Amino acid sequence: MKLTGAEIVWEVLRREGVKTVFGYPGGAILPTYDAMTKYPDIHHVLVRHEQGGTHMADGFARASGEVGVAIATSGPGATNMVTGIATAMMDSSPMVCITGQVGSKAIGTDAFQETDVTGVTLPVTKHNYLVTRADEIARTLREAFYIARSGRPGPVLVDITKDAQQTSAEYDWDAATPRLPGYRPDLHALPDEFERALDLINSAKRPLILAGQGIIKSNSSNLVLQIAEKAQIPVAMTLLGIGAIPAGHPLNLGMMGMHGEAWVNQAIQRADLLLAFGMRFDDRVTGNLKTYAQNAKKIHCEIDPSEVNKNVRVDVALIGDLNATLEEIGPGIKAVDRSEWVGAINELKGDAAVRDIQALPDSGNLYAAHVINDIWRITKDVDPIVVTDVGQHQMWEAQYFRHERPRTLITSGGLGTMGFALPAAVGAKFARPDREVWVVAGDGGFQMTLAELATIVQEKIKVNVAIINNSYLGMVRQWQEFFYDKRYAATPMVSPDFVKLAEAYGLLGLRVTERSQVADAVKRARAHDGTVVIDFRVQKEDAVFPMVPAGADLDNMIRRPKPAAPALPESEGDGEWEMPK
């Protein structure tokens, strides 16, 4: 069948099962947009900024497990995508970005809106392509989808020249099978490594599972739970691993790392075996590498061999798809009584474990932790998808919103991209229209991509937006408070009236200034037919505790301050915090 390059783009997208694409038109991609009108079964979401388009594709991918697709034109359209692509790269999110490029004869001439996009995105894509001929489009796009979703997933960019979109070529899906002789996503560990791993696991007295996002990506939650329960191994989660196993499970300790609970980090430092499942020992998780888990042997179950021994030297590496690895070692893991170890960790928790911030008296102040915990309490029956931005609210969400299912927390972990939440939530809503979606964002990050409110209006979708508004760039302010003698350089922030802003977009805006109003506002937002923006005016100079200063030993934390007055909740007191030794 003879088709134009532009038509081939849509044929392949359709064949790959794509129902929704997020894009923004422009000169060099116009032929593809023109051909789009012939493919009404693929829904195009017009974004307000190409960065938003990539975050939407990313959010779509994280909520669904499928490949997200973003489209942009050449030059500025493509360079605007870079932040979103880098975000997806760091968090291994499968994404295909299609960009228009100037005509193949104009390449290298600094033509209007020409940018070397494959050069620009080389370090932040899993792979990328420049396509200059119509007859290369089908195979290239098929390869792009295959690379994006297989192995360790990631973003792939396909840059297509305008003439390649305009000229015609024979389209044959079967003849365009990927040809990737050097690409091997199907790695498998060596048999003797399994035996060594089992010896270590079965003889360990104080083992700990470090649960990463790989569990979610490989759908291994049940296998991890089976192993944990059978061998009585407690589980600590990375930020992106939240949801991998239920928050309410007795063996789930909670989040580890810089803002992980004290007992989790202490347990890691005391463990004699770490089972790292689909996580990569990020510096936010390990603290000082020299003193990190010195008593522990380490088994690293990881799909990407280049992650092994990168930050932490491990004793056994089980390379390959986590699901296949766990299937293989699961039967060899013996049921061992480790109640002493589990009991010791529970002792570390002490009163922190039974502290219930809801039970604390209302001091009249509105704390972000209360807001987030209230949203959880009110919505928990439906397991909503929460999409967070980056900063203090992100950490409070990780601490005070309890996720019972995989893919219910979507957040930018590795790159820490402010502005991620609102567009990613749009993508998540398109992936799971049946699910309740909440955005939890700070006043800073929300303003970076708030233009996508118009996309929400145009697409008539409903998400609930909770702005944790403290009039500061809160996390930076916290660092300034702790490490820069409270010199608040460039962190106080003026915001628009978010209620009026919502109204300007034709949306419902609500403002909450007291704790007693939180529940009503959340309920009203849920009941409202349409997107609601809630401006939560929270305590301005609140800090996330505990905190491991960057580069400090993992169990050397700045702890929650002692309450300054009896009426103040201990978890968020205004008292003086203590710097660790």
Next chain:
Amino acid sequence: MAKHILVAYVEDKPGVLNRVASLFRRRAFNIDSLTVGRTEKEGVSRMTIVMDTDDVGARRVESNLYKLVNVLRVDDITDVPSVVRDLALIKVAVNSGNRTEVLQLADVFRARVVDVDDRALIMEVTGAEDKITKVCDVLRPFGILSMVRTGVVAMRRGADVTSEEPPLVPARIVTSAVDQSASDAVMSV
């Protein structure tokens, strides 16, 4: 730390050298030399990469190279019998007084004289890296006007032909008996 020689077979496509070079820059892998050339097979290029690193470092480079879609196979030939060659062109200043001495030195190192002028001559010398370095040391007193080295190329000895199909190489990880104190990566905020 020791010299490691990696041979990478890559698809002969535009931009592949850029991908490899970009990888080394991005991951801060320090390389001594990198050479690229054609092979016996159409569509396959061969890179010889020499670097100063420990075994764990070499495995990291190897596994990162494998992450590049266009890399077909990486062969670490550091510890296998192999032929390792570097080629240099050296332009030496000479005069009627010392020309004979320089020619004799060339003879000792089995270097070929490929151009002669009344004030200079060009020597072509092939060999292992340290031999070339030695030649340069010996010629320096006469005055080296210009010098270029190709960088190392290497090949396994014997009749074995390395296929572009790696076995389980990417999963080959140095794990046991690794000095834990070696992990002194710098923390950043």
